[in-house]
Structures are given as C-alpha cells and as structure tokens.
Amino acid sequence: MQVVTDCSLIPFPGEDAVITIGAYDGLHLGHQTVIAEVVEQAKRTGRRSAVVTFDRHPAVIVRPESAPKLLTDHEQRMELLEATGIDAAVVLPFDEAQSQEAPISFIERVLVRCLSTKLIVVGADFHFGRNREGNVELLREVGKTYGFEVAPVVLIPRADGVDEPVSSTAIRRALAGGNVEMASAMLTRPFEARGKVVQGDQRGRLLGFPTANVEVPNRTCLPADGVYAGWYERPDGTTHPCAINLGRRPTFYEHADSSLLEAHLIGFEGDLYGEAAKIRFTNFLRSERKFDGIDALVAQLNADVDHAKELLGV
Structure with missing residues (x-):
C-alpha cells in the first residue's frame, strides 16, 4: 500500500481510481464494507483503489472541546488499511485551513487532480468539507462535470438488534459501558x-x-x-x-x-x-x-x- 501525504505527489500517474473518503477511526465493520466495495469495483473496472483520510481526527480541529478519544492510533489505522488490499492511503494534514476548505475545492484538488477519480464509494450519510457542506448529493452533481460517479453504501446495522448502525460512536459507547464483546463484534476483532x-x-x-x-x-x-x-x-x-x-x-x-x-x-x-x-x-x-x-x-x-x-x- 502506498502512503501519500502530499497531493502534489500523484500516486497513480495516468491511471484512474476508485476511492473513498473518511476519518476511518477504528476501521470497523461499516468501514470494512465500504473499502471492500472500493477494492472490488477497482478490480472489476481495471482501476486503482485508494482511501482518502487525515493525519488526525477532524474533530480535534473543528470541535476540540468534544473531540472523541481514538479507537485506533495512526500506526494501527495504517496497518488495518493495508490489510484490506487497498492500493493507496492518501493521508492529508488536517489543520484549520483544511477545515475551512470548500467542498468544491477539495474535490478538484484531491479527487480530480491527485487521484483522477472515476467512482466514489461512501456511506449514505457521508459529509465533508467546510461546515460539513459536502454530501452525496453534491458529489453526484459535481461528478457530472468531472466525470465521476458516486455509489453510496447503506449503513451496516448492529448485530444485537439495536436500531442503530455500526459506527465509531457506537463502539465508544459500548466501551464506556465495559461491553468489550459488543465493541469487538462491531470492530470484527478484539x-x-x-x-x-x-x-x-x-x-x-x-x-x-x-x-x-x-x-x-x-x-x-x-x-x-x-x-x-x-x-x-x-x-x-x-x-x-x-x-x-x-x-x-x-x-x-x-x-x-x-x-x-x-x-x-x-x-x-x-x-x-x-x-x-x-x-x-x-x-x-x-x-x-x-x-x-x-x-x-x-x-x-x-x-x-x-x-x-x-x-x-x-
């Protein structure tokens, strides 16, 4: 797996990509489902696969007073990403300037110029960019101009019957209650x-x-x-x-x-x-x-x- 920390360093020159975007803290079952779809679609269409993520949790900058504790540190997150078979992890520095970047600018800079994206796979509730202004609908609209499609993935439900999808927040809540068994089920590992x-x-x-x-x-x-x-x-x-x-x-x-x-x-x-x-x-x-x-x-x-x-x- 290539690890790219500068968007000026194009990971796949002359090749198109299938990508996903997110913090991916924990790399739980929901994350794994999205990334598996990225890898499968890339193989099926003869493209490269990539995860666009950040060097820290965005909440540390956007809302530091309520930023969540991390389920995985950076090293473990990279290890888990590599195990998925993804071709590259584009790890962007997340600072105040990044938090204020407009969704259109992010799309052009990262998804178009750096990765030559042709398909974006994200969770159905995905948001990104300044004030979370970007979403699946915006990606679809902009994709008409830049030649990429969007494939939203339905969120994975919890296995214990609770009406809530698998999420990093749900895992943190399980851990806070000492329920490491449920956390492990959502993570698919201890x-x-x-x-x-x-x-x-x-x-x-x-x-x-x-x-x-x-x-x-x-x-x-x-x-x-x-x-x-x-x-x-x-x-x-x-x-x-x-x-x-x-x-x-x-x-x-x-x-x-x-x-x-x-x-x-x-x-x-x-x-x-x-x-x-x-x-x-x-x-x-x-x-x-x-x-x-x-x-x-x-x-x-x-x-x-x-x-x-x-x-x-x-």
Missing part, C-alpha cells in the same frame, strides 16, 4: 490499546500477580474501569493470555488521579519494561471494587485469572 510498559509500584509482584503497567496515550479510547480477559502481544509478535485490570485500585488508593492499565500475563516470567505492548480486550470479567484486605483481594485475583483462562481456552 478492541486493542497500545502503549509502553513503564515502571509501576510493583504491588502486583508483591501480591504474587506481577503486571505490566502499560502507559497509554491520553488520546486513546479505553473501556470502562474493570477487570477483563484478553491477550498481550509483545514486539516480537508473541501473544500471551492475560487478566487485565483497568482502574484506580481503590483497595490501595483513596483518590487516584487517573486509571491505570495493568496486564498480568498468565504463566509468563520475564522483563517487559520499555517494550511496546498491544493489549486486546476480549471479555469483561467484573467491575472494579474495593476489598476489605489483602487476603480478599488475592482470592479474587486468583478467581479472575481462573476465569480468564477458562474464557481464553488456556
């Missing part, structure tokens, strides 16, 4: 948080449950505080079953400032400090709570690990 293993207070080791203290960037969306089963991936690609605690550890701290992400790798012994970690949440085990003493906490931790092993099949 929700993953990435960070670096840093030095903690080593309290888990003293209790007989050493943990990797994973420092996750503030911009990352995380599930609700609680205990989860999941998988831990190291930089060498090896994965380990784990019990994950996300919370403020009320048994030891009366008023912690923020939640801490700790993963106990089941059956693992070794040094993880300084490593990049990928934590995949598969199952919610229980809510975080304060215990009366160390013995009660250790008994619960043993039960959590046993429950995680059962769910993970290890």
Whole structure:
C-alpha cells in the first residue's frame, strides 16, 4: 500500500481510481464494507483503489472541546488499511485551513487532480468539507462535470438488534459501558490499546500477580474501569493470555488521579519494561471494587485469572 501525504505527489500517474473518503477511526465493520466495495469495483473496472483520510481526527480541529478519544492510533489505522488490499492511503494534514476548505475545492484538488477519480464509494450519510457542506448529493452533481460517479453504501446495522448502525460512536459507547464483546463484534476483532510498559509500584509482584503497567496515550479510547480477559502481544509478535485490570485500585488508593492499565500475563516470567505492548480486550470479567484486605483481594485475583483462562481456552 502506498502512503501519500502530499497531493502534489500523484500516486497513480495516468491511471484512474476508485476511492473513498473518511476519518476511518477504528476501521470497523461499516468501514470494512465500504473499502471492500472500493477494492472490488477497482478490480472489476481495471482501476486503482485508494482511501482518502487525515493525519488526525477532524474533530480535534473543528470541535476540540468534544473531540472523541481514538479507537485506533495512526500506526494501527495504517496497518488495518493495508490489510484490506487497498492500493493507496492518501493521508492529508488536517489543520484549520483544511477545515475551512470548500467542498468544491477539495474535490478538484484531491479527487480530480491527485487521484483522477472515476467512482466514489461512501456511506449514505457521508459529509465533508467546510461546515460539513459536502454530501452525496453534491458529489453526484459535481461528478457530472468531472466525470465521476458516486455509489453510496447503506449503513451496516448492529448485530444485537439495536436500531442503530455500526459506527465509531457506537463502539465508544459500548466501551464506556465495559461491553468489550459488543465493541469487538462491531470492530470484527478484539478492541486493542497500545502503549509502553513503564515502571509501576510493583504491588502486583508483591501480591504474587506481577503486571505490566502499560502507559497509554491520553488520546486513546479505553473501556470502562474493570477487570477483563484478553491477550498481550509483545514486539516480537508473541501473544500471551492475560487478566487485565483497568482502574484506580481503590483497595490501595483513596483518590487516584487517573486509571491505570495493568496486564498480568498468565504463566509468563520475564522483563517487559520499555517494550511496546498491544493489549486486546476480549471479555469483561467484573467491575472494579474495593476489598476489605489483602487476603480478599488475592482470592479474587486468583478467581479472575481462573476465569480468564477458562474464557481464553488456556
């Protein structure tokens, strides 16, 4: 997959393209459906396929006070896009100037001159450009002049019967409720948080449950505080079953400032400090709570690990 960060660098000189546009945070089932259609239409018509996206979530610039936490960081988003078989990702810098660009200007600059677009595949509710002025209807109208067509894709409904399409917002809401199983269903993979293993207070080791203290960037969306089963991936690609605690550890701290992400790798012994970690949440085990003493906490931790092993099949 080519990654293009400057529209003056034409990815497919002399070739036409089938494209889609969007933030694509999470690359969930709805996104996957749109991109699969792009790839299929490109193959069928002998054209190239491309995703037009941005170097940050547009809301960070447009409405910073309510910008959502990210389901995927830039690196993971690029990995997921490449796995779709798309030919190119055009990653545009999103700043104040970009937020004020008129839809017609964006179409001419990016879709026509950079990509020689012949077909645009987007969700039926797609909006773009200054004040979200651009939509499917505008694309169709402008396409008559510039020789491209528009194929809106019907939004994918949630599998749990809720009258709402799969969306990044719905996934964030599921995570906020600790429902990592539903989030995973909409993502088609376990929700993953990435960070670096840093030095903690080593309290888990003293209790007989050493943990990797994973420092996750503030911009990352995380599930609700609680205990989860999941998988831990190291930089060498090896994965380990784990019990994950996300919370403020009320048994030891009366008023912690923020939640801490700790993963106990089941059956693992070794040094993880300084490593990049990928934590995949598969199952919610229980809510975080304060215990009366160390013995009660250790008994619960043993039960959590046993429950995680059962769910993970290890």
